[in-house]
Amino acid sequence: MKLYNLKDHNEQVSFAQAVKQGLGSQQGLFFPLELPEFELTDIDAMLEMDFVSRSSKILSAYIGDEVAAHQLAERVKNAFAFPAPVAKVSDDVACLELFHGPTLAFKDFGGRFMAQMLSYVSGADEQITILTATSGDTGAAVAHAFYGMENVRVVILYPQGKISPLQEKLFCTLGGNIETIAVEGDFDACQALVKQAFDDEELKKAIGLNSANSINISRLLAQICYYFEAVAQLPQEQRNQLVVSVPSGNFGDLTAGLLAKSLGLPIKRFIAATNANDTVPRFLGNGEWQPNATVATLSNAMDVSQPNNWPRVEELFRRKTWRLTDLVSGAVSDETTKSTMRELAEIGYISEPHAAIAYRMLRDNLQEGEFGLFLGTAHPAKFKESVDEILGQELPLPPELAERAELPLLSHNLKADFAELRKFLLKA
Secondary structure (H helix, E strand, C coil): CEEEECCEEEEEEEHHHHHHHCCCHHHCCEEECCCCCCCHHHHHHHCCCCHHHHHHHHHHHHHHHHCCHHHHHHHHHHHCCCCCCEEEEECCEEEEECCCCCCCECHHHHHHHHHHHHHHHCCCCCCEEEEEECCCHHHHHHHHHHCCCCCEEEEEEEECCCCCHHHHHHHCCCCCCEEEEEEECCHHHHHHHHHHHHHCHHHHHHHCEECCCCCCHHHHHHHHHHHHHHHHCCCHHHHCCEEEEEECCCCHHHHHHHHHHHHCCCCCEEEEEECCCCHHHHHHHHCCCCCCCCCCCCCHHHCCCCCCCHHHHHHHHHHHCCCHHHCEEEECCHHHHHHHHHHHHHCCCCCCHHHHHHHHHHHHHCCCCCEEEEEECECHHHHHHHHHHHHCCCCCCCHHHHCCCCCCCCCEEEECCHHHHHHHHHHC
């Protein structure tokens, strides 16, 4: 598999190199040189397969012979060791529940697959430092995927006071090879620090720097697989008129969905649902890329005003000669998010803010005869405080959260200052 840097098309790397390197020069994202496409008969046959077998075939289409087929299948099996069920919400809408993994969020798929791939492509004595920023769920998924791995140090930055307490408990209580830093600033400030670190060649070499954000190609490819899994669970008549609504912050999930469509998966159209951090909906409306300052919302994992994956979305649309104007996008306020959560609860489905935003945009845009699917990206209990208050009921804690709720936080505190971060990274 060859990938090229979106900011320097002359920089081309193998899959293994892209996994280890994370970003290209000038902080450029890697993107597949070849865009594979399955025949319709292949798609039909694949939809009859089990999740792991199908996912291995999808990933093999991109990775090629860089990872032996039996090795890839084994590592996919290790990574995707939990289901992604489609839950009925109403006659014409269902939720793809991506929160049945160890950290109760969709990031488990990408985080665990990346850990499997990084251990495969790295030398036994190679020291690696994973540096990543999180707006909530990435941190936990990455921390648990790499926890206890030899020769891997994980450093996770998150905005202090801007993620839910239970999200924080999931990854800031592990210790060992997992180090967490509460940064005085928002997610974009955390992300900027990560990018500065990747621009520092001396630092990169000294600590073997890598990233586990959705900018890493292995995480992105893993996310393609659950779109196929969703369609496999639908009857034929719903597959033919499928509209998918994606709660969007950094836009990795949407990118993966579009790549699934590019492979031949029959998805009629996508909806990119955002909160008040509405850079993309405004851009699609007026053609001007004008990020505002990030604002804190109920759906904190989507509090991103400069989504990292957007260049990949634009590149895919360009290469497939799709029209960006066909991508429906819109922003949902906190008040509407709350009323939507109550609306869902009244029809018997308990949701959290991110999925509620996707549902709202789906419900408002679904046309007669279409079937709608929205992504449930995190377990409602990860946002227990806000969900309990909005719905006026007490959510029980699943075991994964209950066992960590009372543990002490092990985080360090830092200003949004690169010199301080650099010193921290070099101290070990």
